[in-house]
Amino acid sequence: xxxxxEGKISGSQFMWLLVTIVLPTAVLFIPAVSIKNAGTSSWVxxxxxxxxxxxxxxxxxxxxxxxxxxxxxxxxxxILGKYVGKxxxxxxIFILTYxxxxxxxxxxxxxxxxxxxxxxxxxxxxxxxxxxxSAVRNGIEVIARMNQFVVSLMFFALIxxxxxxxxEINPKHLTPLFEGGIKSIIHGGLTPMGWRGELFLTLIxxxxxxxxxxxxxxxxxxxxxxxxxxxxxxxxVLAVFGKAAAHYVFPVHAxxxxxSVAGFLERVEAFILALWVAGxxxxxxxxxxxxxxxxxxxxxxxxxKPVVLPLAVIQVVWSITIYDNIREMVEFFTKTxxxxxxxxxxxxxxxxxxxxxxxxxxxxxx
Amino acid sequence: MKREQxxxxxxxxxxxxxxxxxxxxxxxxxxxxxxGIGIDKISADGGEKFLLTANIVRPSLVSGGAQGTGGRAGxxxxxxxxxxxxxxxxxxxxxxxxxxxxxxxGHTRYVVLSENSAREEFSDVIDYIGRHPDMRxxxxxxxxxxxxxDLLKSFPELExxxxxxxxxxxxxxxxxxxxxxxxxxxxxxxELITPGVDPVIAHVSTMIxxxxxxxxxxxxxxxxxxxxxxxxxxxxxxxxxxETRGYMLATGRAREGAFPVNLxxxxxxxTTLNLTRMSSKTRVELKENRAVAxxxxxxxxxxVEYHGQxxxxxxEGILKMEKAFAKEINNEIMxxxxxxxxxxxxxxxxxxxxxxxxxxxWKHVEKDWYVxxxxxxxxxxxxxxxxxxxxxxxxxxxx
Numbered sequence: 001x002x003x004x005x006e007g008k009i010s011g012s013q014f015m016w017l018l019v020t021i022v023l024p025t026a027v028l029f030i031p032a033v034s035i036k037n038a039g040t041s042s043w044v045x046x047x048x049x050x051x052x053x054x055x056x057x058x059x060x061x062x063x064x065x066x067x068x069x070x071x072x073x074x075x076x077x078x079i080l081g082k083y084v085g086k087x088x089x090x091x092x093i094f095i096l097t098y099x100x101x102x103x104x105x106x107x108x109x110x111x112x113x114x115x116x117x118x119x120x121x122x123x124x125x126x127x128x129x130x131x132x133x134s135a136v137r138n139g140i141e142v143i144a145r146m147n148q149f150v151v152s153l154m155f156f157a158l159i160x161x162x163x164x165x166x167x168e169i170n171p172k173h174l175t176p177l178f179e180g181g182i183k184s185i186i187h188g189g190l191t192p193m194g195w196r197g198e199l200f201l202t203l204i205x206x207x208x209x210x211x212x213x214x215x216x217x218x219x220x221x222x223x224x225x226x227x228x229x230x231x232x233x234x235x236x237v238l239a240v241f242g243k244a245a246a247h248y249v250f251p252v253h254a255x256x257x258x259x260s261v262a263g264f265l266e267r268v269e270a271f272i273l274a275l276w277v278a279g280x281x282x283x284x285x286x287x288x289x290x291x292x293x294x295x296x297x298x299x300x301x302x303x304x305k306p307v308v309l310p311l312a313v314i315q316v317v318w319s320i321t322i323y324d325n326i327r328e329m330v331e332f333f334t335k336t337x338x339x340x341x342x343x344x345x346x347x348x349x350x351x352x353x354x355x356x357x358x359x360x361x362x363x364x365x366x
Numbered sequence: 367m368k369r370e371q372x373x374x375x376x377x378x379x380x381x382x383x384x385x386x387x388x389x390x391x392x393x394x395x396x397x398x399x400x401x402g403i404g405i406d407k408i409s410a411d412g413g414e415k416f417l418l419t420a421n422i423v424r425p426s427l428v429s430g431g432a433q434g435t436g437g438r439a440g441x442x443x444x445x446x447x448x449x450x451x452x453x454x455x456x457x458x459x460x461x462x463x464x465x466x467x468x469x470x471x472g473h474t475r476y477v478v479l480s481e482n483s484a485r486e487e488f489s490d491v492i493d494y495i496g497r498h499p500d501m502r503x504x505x506x507x508x509x510x511x512x513x514x515x516d517l518l519k520s521f522p523e524l525e526x527x528x529x530x531x532x533x534x535x536x537x538x539x540x541x542x543x544x545x546x547x548x549x550x551x552x553x554x555x556x557e558l559i560t561p562g563v564d565p566v567i568a569h570v571s572t573m574i575x576x577x578x579x580x581x582x583x584x585x586x587x588x589x590x591x592x593x594x595x596x597x598x599x600x601x602x603x604x605x606x607x608x609e610t611r612g613y614m615l616a617t618g619r620a621r622e623g624a625f626p627v628n629l630x631x632x633x634x635x636x637t638t639l640n641l642t643r644m645s646s647k648t649r650v651e652l653k654e655n656r657a658v659a660x661x662x663x664x665x666x667x668x669x670v671e672y673h674g675q676x677x678x679x680x681x682e683g684i685l686k687m688e689k690a691f692a693k694e695i696n697n698e699i700m701x702x703x704x705x706x707x708x709x710x711x712x713x714x715x716x717x718x719x720x721x722x723x724x725x726x727x728w729k730h731v732e733k734d735w736y737v738x739x740x741x742x743x744x745x746x747x748x749x750x751x752x753x754x755x756x757x758x759x760x761x762x763x764x765x
Contacts, residue, residue: 117499119389173556175722242556247496258503258552263537 038188404514562717
């Protein structure tokens with residue numbers, strides 16, 4: 001069956017897409033949660049998170065490799081039967097839309113509290129989704145190429161911030177090393193697992209690769225890179241602010257505002273804005289693209305373009321109504337997010353994979 | 367009309383609404399740039415109220431006001447405006463009953479607390495500053511025994527704004543003498559929330575100076591002196607200049623400074639040694655509920671002044687100076703330790719040090735730390751080296 005897309009992406013493009021799927025929001029929100037839960041062990045927690053990322057990639061890649069060139073909502077009917085399979089498709093439409101609405105909301109909340117407090121939320125959310133919708137209508141190749149540029153921008157901003165704030169490190173903030181032992185290391189890694197689990201989109205993006213066999217290695221690479229970047233991110237925030245970082249809503253933003261080189265290179269938090277706006281636009285575009293593809297595949301549409309705008313409208317409205325206030329959002333991330341995300345990122349794909357293995361669907365013949 | 371043309375025209379039309387700009391714009395002519403604020407608590411209208419004083423820069427005068435009283439036509443370069451309110455945010459908005467511009471904290475460099483607000487409301491002030499989206503983490507905090515309102519009207523002697531003077535004290539002036547420890551918001555908050563360490567914030571006061579120019583009037587100027595000790599929720603006491611330097615030596619934050627010492631037995635110090643670099647290391651051990659803290663100091667200095675008439679640039683002379691230098695450093699540290707134990711505030715971070723080196727033991731004593739702290743036995747191990755003697759070796763021996 002068709003996968004509704006002519007464009008193909010290379011292995012390295014796929015890897016950078018996976019990096020962007022997680023990085024822009026995680027880099028901003030993870031340090032506060034992790035430091036709150038794990039204290040000085042928080043930066044080691046990324047080992048736990050990265051292990052989880054490998055598990056997620058392994059499940060997604062193994063399932064995808066059984067059905068090369070076919071979409072998730074398409075082969076799920078093969079594995080689970082017509083009705084349950086279609087239900088799985090509808091389930092993922094719902095979940096992905098929900099999560100993307102959350103991401104859009106995070107974007108708006110950050111801009112609102114840090115930069116433009118008087119602007120209505122809907123302006124940011126709508127602008128973002130209009131941009132993302134336009135990217136989605138242009139197809140995966142355009143997103144992937146745009147992403148290659150944006151990733152370099154994000155990494156430049158991060159390296160810029162980290163290197164300028166390096167002199168402010170206070171080693172005393174890092175000790176006692178690994179306070180709380182293995183228990184707190186795991187505790188610190190739990191919430192970030194939800195973000196890292198977003199790599200399960202491998203499952204939906206795999207059919208658009210030139211060579212589907214490259215997906216697994218690219219996924220592992222992306223996961224490792226994310227582990228290093230986020231681990232370093234937490235490390236820097238902890239080393240500069242110590243446990244006070246747990247009180248900041250956006251620790252990396254605080255890090256950028258703290259930069260002062262020779263009294264004149266200051267107020268560089270606009271770099272955070274570049275990282276954030278460019279990164280999240282692409283992140284939302286990728287998620288949006290996945291939703292569109294799953295929708296089109298589930299309902300056997302001939303073209304995916306007609307569903308783009310209706311889905312965008314749903315997401316704008318949902319992103320506004322989803323939370324009443326910013327603390328509700330943070331509470332959701334610190335308490336609900338881990339079990340909620342583990343369900344659709346880990347259990348459902350694993351179940352589909354197990355059923356596929358038991359019923360001997362897919363495999364080398366495919 | 368072709369479709370492309372239609373789309374083009376539509377796109378042009380849709381751009382027009384964007385020309386009016388965004389919601390959150392802060393135009394320069396609509397904001398009042400605050401360079402520093404003072405916080406005081408007073409009794410007014412039959413109750414305790416906050417008094418917030420904001421020092422607002424007159425932008426048009428900053429560039430032209432390098433000379434004289436700092437402004438064109440004798441106008442002061444900054445405008446001190448105050449307001450009373452039930453909370454600090456209330457005060458901030460009440461400023462707008464007088465000022466016709468948005469009060470903008472984005473360029474605020476320092477916050478001065480009065481003694482009574484620092485004693486009772488320190489945590490509230492910290493919350494207000496930390497929560498405010500415009501305030502920076504590099505804001506410097508000070509405490510004063512005088513009134514903050516007066517302080518914000520003092521004359522910024524060498525610089526053309528008070529904010530610049532205060533900033534210079536942090537990066538240049540302060541480290542030259544090491545008698546004040548100017549800390550910023552992030553550092554102070556870090557110490558406030560870390561168990562086993564209490565912060566010290568710089569103490570600033572106003573004094574009347576003699577006229578600084580020919581034919582001038584006596585003016586009110588800023589002077590920094592020592593520090594205020596914060597424990598838990600507020601200020602508990604003061605450190606003198608010498609005690610502050612002892613504190614800075616013990617925590618390794620002292621940079622330079624003149625140490626007058628006696629080589630001969632006489633009332634006035636005859637030798638001055640200048641600290642050039644130093645480092646410190648603290649170890650805390652727990653022995654049967656008795657804590658012993660060892661502060662190891664490595665200091666280097668130069669001879670900068672000698673009042674005697676005999677040869678000093680000899681091996682024995684240097685040795686004598688090193689001994690006196692080490693003794694003076696030890697004395698200053700012990701003075702600070704004594705004051706800290708009197709105030710029962712762990713400014714040296716002995717508790718945090720114990721936490722770092724022995725987390726298990728810390729868990730046992732954390733609750734009673736302020737009972738244990740005054741009884742801690744503090745030992746110092748000072749290694750002081752004299753490296754150079756300046757441009758002359760032995761003093762000019764007069765015939």
